Amino acid sequence: EEAEKDLIFAGFIAFECLVRKDSALVIGALNESGHKAMMVTGDSPLTALHIARTCGIADGQLPGLLLSKADEGEEWVVVTGDRAGERLPSTESWTDLAKKYALMTTGDVLDAAVLREPELWKVVDEIRVFARMTPQGKAKIIEEL
Numbered sequence: 001e002e003a004e005k006d007l008i009f010a011g012f013i014a015f016e017c018l019v020r021k022d023s024a025l026v027i028g029a030l031n032e033s034g035h036k037a038m039m040v041t042g043d044s045p046l047t048a049l050h051i052a053r054t055c056g057i058a059d060g061q062l063p064g065l066l067l068s069k070a071d072e073g074e075e076w077v078v079v080t081g082d083r084a085g086e087r088l089p090s091t092e093s094w095t096d097l098a099k100k101y102a103l104m105t106t107g108d109v110l111d112a113a114v115l116r117e118p119e120l121w122k123v124v125d126e127i128r129v130f131a132r133m134t135p136q137g138k139a140k141i142i143e144e145l
Contacts (some may be wrong), residue, residue: 021057031056031141038145040138045131046079051118058102058128065101066129067109074113078106098126105130107137 027037037057041048047067052058061082067074067087076088076097088097097103105113105127113122121144130141 002039005035019051019055026033026034027056038125038128038130038141040130040133040141042133043131045106045129048129048131049080049104052102052129062100062102065097065103067103067105067113069109069112071075073116074109076101094126095119098128102129107134108132111137 004145030037039048039052039057041051043051046064049058049064053060058064063075063083064079066079068077069075073090074089074098078084078086078101094103103126106131110124110127110130114124124141124144131136133141
């Protein structure tokens with residue numbers, strides 16, 4: 001709190017790292033050929049979802065759904081659209097959810113989920129965006145896929 005006292009607002013600054021122009025074309029070709037494109041990144045979930053939508057990894061028409069920590073285990077939380085903030089019961093399969101939402105998770109939440117339910121690795125390919133991933137987490141995703 002000490003560091004945040006007596007500050008004077010000086011303005012905003014924005015950074016943007018543009019997606020390569022040919023990214024959407026390449027991802028589109030992969031999708032059309034039956035491949036599933038995913039993003040595994042160290043970025044924040046919403047930043048990663050925006051980029052994934054921009055280049056066609058995630059469907060821009062589907063609300064984002066983030067696997068999040070809950071009191072007991074994990075839960076899905078809608079993070080974009082009119083229903084943002086809504087929590088969904090975790091009883092629906094990841095495969096069914098992936099038809100209605102752009103599924104996302106973070107490294108620490110995914111680690112906790114598969115520690116409790118190792119069979120989730122069998123459906124991890126339903127997730128489009130893996131955010132806040134460590135280098136070790138990125139390697140684990142690749143190994144499991």
